[in-house]
Amino acid sequence: MQVLALVSTAIGSGKTTLAAHLATQAYRCDVGPVALIDADPSGSLTSWREVRNEPGPVLVEVERADIGAALASLKDESSGLVVLDTASAPDPSIETIIGFADLVAIPVRPGQYDLKAAGATVEMLERFGRRFVFVVNGGSPSADITAESVMALSQHGTVAPAIVPASSEFALRMSKGETVFESDPQGLLSEEIGRLWDFLAQRLSTAPAIAPADRDKAAVKEPRRFPRWDFDQPATLIAGDRRFPCTVNDISAGGALVYGDELPQIGETVAVEISHVGRLNAEVVHHSTSRVGLKFVIGAQQQWTLVRYLSDMIEASRRAYVAAP
Ligand SMILES: Nc1ncnc2c1ncn2[C@@H]1O[C@H](COP(=O)(O)OP(=O)(O)OP(=O)(O)O)[C@@H](O)[C@H]1O
Ligand SMILES: [Mg+2]
Incomplete structure (x- = not known):
C-alpha cells in the first residue's frame, strides 16, 4: 500500500x-x-x-503509539492506499508518519498565516527528505490572494494544479459523514477534488524527478528562482509596431529565453505572444546573437495562469512518457 499523509501545523487548513x-x-x-x-x-x-452510511474507505483504528507498526505492515500489502489525517499540534506520531509517507500533501489556505505555517511544515519534511505537494484549499482562482499564495508557495515546492474552492458544502457534507461526491458528483467541487486526486496519484506512481540532495543544492544556489521548463514553442515578440517571429526555448513564471533571427534590444519593453498562454509583458534583460532573455513584467494573477498552464503541460507530457512502451 502507498501512504499519503495530510500534514500541516496550521489549524483548520483542511487536513481532515x-x-x-x-x-x-x-x-x-x-x-x-x-x-x-x-x-x-x-x-x-x-x-x-x-x-x-455510504461505502468508502475503511477506518483502521490504531493507538498513536502503534502507528509505526501499523504502517509497516500496511506498506507490505501489494496494492491500495493509506490516507492519514494528522494533528496540527506537535506530536511524535507526525514524525513517524512522515518517515513512512510516500507523499505528503500540505493543505494551505490562501493568506499569510497559513503560508508561514507551511514554511515550518516544509522544514520538517525536508529534514526527512520526504516528497511533498502544496494543496491550495479554500481558494478562488480569480482572487489575487490565491494567486499570490500560489506564487509564494511555488518558490518552495510543487503546488498541485487544482485549487479546492471555498464552499460551505464541505462542512455540511462532512457533518453527515458524506463528501461532495454524494451531493453533486458532476459539480465544480467534485471536479476539482478529482483533478487533485489525479495529480497526487500521478505523483505517487512516479519516482521523484530530482533527488532531494540535488534539490537542496539547487535551492542553496538559486533560492528564489522560479522553476524553468523546456518549452520550444513558436511565439511572436512585439515591440511597439515591430513584430518578431521567434521560438520560446525555455520558460518560467519569471521569464523566458527566446530565439529568433531578428530580435529587440536590451532594455526594450516588449510583449511576447504565445498560443494558449496569451500575451505577456516583459523586459529584454540580456541579448546575444539570435537570442534574448526576457523578464516578465506581469501580475500575480497572470503568473498563476502561466504556472497552471505549464504544470498541466508537464503533467500531460509525463503521462505520455509513462504510457509510452
Ligand atoms: N475548501 C473549503 N471551503 C470551505 N470550508 C472548508 C474548506 N475546507 C475545509 N473547510 C472547513 O474549515 C474547517 C477546518 O477544516 P478541517 O477540519 O478539514 O481542517 P484541519 O486542518 O483538519 O483542522 P484541524 O487543524 O483542527 O485538525 C472545517 O469547518 C471545514 O468544514
Ligand atoms: Mg483535522
Whole structure:
C-alpha cells in the first residue's frame, strides 16, 4: 500500500476534509483497498467515518503509539492506499508518519498565516527528505490572494494544479459523514477534488524527478528562482509596431529565453505572444546573437495562469512518457 499523509501545523487548513475526500475519490477510482488512519487526537476523521452510511474507505483504528507498526505492515500489502489525517499540534506520531509517507500533501489556505505555517511544515519534511505537494484549499482562482499564495508557495515546492474552492458544502457534507461526491458528483467541487486526486496519484506512481540532495543544492544556489521548463514553442515578440517571429526555448513564471533571427534590444519593453498562454509583458534583460532573455513584467494573477498552464503541460507530457512502451 502507498501512504499519503495530510500534514500541516496550521489549524483548520483542511487536513481532515481533504483526507476524507481524497480517500473517497481513491476508493471511487478503484485503486485497491483504501484505508484511513486518524492520527489526530481530536478524532474528527473517525467521527466522519462513524456517521457515514455510504461505502468508502475503511477506518483502521490504531493507538498513536502503534502507528509505526501499523504502517509497516500496511506498506507490505501489494496494492491500495493509506490516507492519514494528522494533528496540527506537535506530536511524535507526525514524525513517524512522515518517515513512512510516500507523499505528503500540505493543505494551505490562501493568506499569510497559513503560508508561514507551511514554511515550518516544509522544514520538517525536508529534514526527512520526504516528497511533498502544496494543496491550495479554500481558494478562488480569480482572487489575487490565491494567486499570490500560489506564487509564494511555488518558490518552495510543487503546488498541485487544482485549487479546492471555498464552499460551505464541505462542512455540511462532512457533518453527515458524506463528501461532495454524494451531493453533486458532476459539480465544480467534485471536479476539482478529482483533478487533485489525479495529480497526487500521478505523483505517487512516479519516482521523484530530482533527488532531494540535488534539490537542496539547487535551492542553496538559486533560492528564489522560479522553476524553468523546456518549452520550444513558436511565439511572436512585439515591440511597439515591430513584430518578431521567434521560438520560446525555455520558460518560467519569471521569464523566458527566446530565439529568433531578428530580435529587440536590451532594455526594450516588449510583449511576447504565445498560443494558449496569451500575451505577456516583459523586459529584454540580456541579448546575444539570435537570442534574448526576457523578464516578465506581469501580475500575480497572470503568473498563476502561466504556472497552471505549464504544470498541466508537464503533467500531460509525463503521462505520455509513462504510457509510452
Ligand atoms: N475548501 C473549503 N471551503 C470551505 N470550508 C472548508 C474548506 N475546507 C475545509 N473547510 C472547513 O474549515 C474547517 C477546518 O477544516 P478541517 O477540519 O478539514 O481542517 P484541519 O486542518 O483538519 O483542522 P484541524 O487543524 O483542527 O485538525 C472545517 O469547518 C471545514 O468544514
Ligand atoms: Mg483535522
